[in-house]
Amino acid sequence: MKITIVAGARPNFIKIAPIIKAIEKKQNEGAKLSYRLVHTGQHYDKNLSDTFFEELNIPHPNANLEVKSGSQSVQTAAIMIAFEEELLQNPCDLVLVVGDVNSTMACAIVAKKLNIKVTHVEAGIRSGDMTMPEEINRIVTDSITDYFFTTSTWAGENLLKYGAEPSAIHFVGNVMIDTLYQNLDRISAPSFWNKFDLEAGNYIVLTLHRPANVDEEKSLVNLLAGIDKMVGDKKIIFPIHPRTKAILGEQNLNLKNILFVEPQGYLNFMYLIKNSFAVITDSGGISEETTVLGIPCFTMRNNTERPETQNIGTNTLVGTSIENLKKVFGEFLANGPRKAGIPELWDGKASERIIAVLLTK
Helix, strand or coil: CEEEEEECCHHHHHHHHHHHHHHHHHHHCCCCCEEEEEECCCCCCHHHCHHHHHHCCCCCCCEECCCCCCCHHHHHHHHHHHHHHHHHHCCCCEEEEECCCHHHHHHHHHHHHCCCEEEEECCCCCCCCCCCHHHHHHHHHHHCCCEEEECCHHHHHHHHHCCCCHHHEEECCCHHHHHHHHHCCCCCCCCCCCCCCCCCCCEEEEECCCHHHHCCHHHHHHHHHHHHHHCCCCEEEEECCHHHHHHHCCCCCCCCCEEEECCCCHHHHHHHHHCCCEEEECCHHHHHHHHHHCCCEEECCCCCCCCHHHHCCCEEECCCCHHHHHHHHHHHHHHCCCCCCCCCCCCCCHHHHHHHHHCCC
16 A cells, blocks of 8 residues: 655644654554655744654655645645645555645645545544634545544544544544654753743743734734733743744833743653643644643633543633633632543554554555
């Protein structure tokens, strides 16, 4: 079986790393299995792409489509054009896509139109928010997928509602957690650790990138000012996304606790998360990692496509208003973290299960 694996953005790189390791393990055991890795170039900042290949020991991509940025339609179209040429020149039996970025949807469409089977890793998750480009990417991708690999039984139930064949749905666990477990003994403090006098538990990690939180400059500044004031004497480490940085520009925000840093590589970022007091974010993936690491997480969104992180894990959905965040965070400071656990099959073996299933197809 020849598999083409697609990666386009930071979360994709983290998800494909253990899948590649699982393939190579089976190859060493004599399985007739090969892969070709295609990087679409959707994330092209070195701190958002190249670093992850180096740190996670992912082989250099066989092809980089170098599509870079653009509007949703421009970027999706560019990926489709380039990926079609890639598949025509390098035929395969299966295209494996992960997550919910534009590359995921675009490459799935191209593969199906070339009559190539599609595997979707992290299939079936839904936020119910059609204003999110990712939600559209999920729905479209799952509508044409042949083999679904899910992180939860809830995701499988979503797929059944959409008409997926039960025999095509495989609950395997979470590949993001595979990567976390495989690298926990390699995580390391970032270069600014001593400069900022950071210690375990004396700082909060902040990440913001979703349009609802960062696209309007005034509301973003008000949000940051509110977060800055509510944390007491805790430092706030804010690895600022290039898009968010551009919106803020060069203005002096006069913030007491928030420390702006460059986007971090995986090993440094996981060290920051693991040793933090808490995390404030609008990312879905980070809430999965905090759940496994036992770190309180406050997600600034009105919905989540990962309800297991809220129902079982450490994640609390707080909406997008600073007032509600202050209320919920205040309750956390007063009462301490709530009891939480780790979802079923988030045990570091999801990738092995995926490859074992594919070898039966």
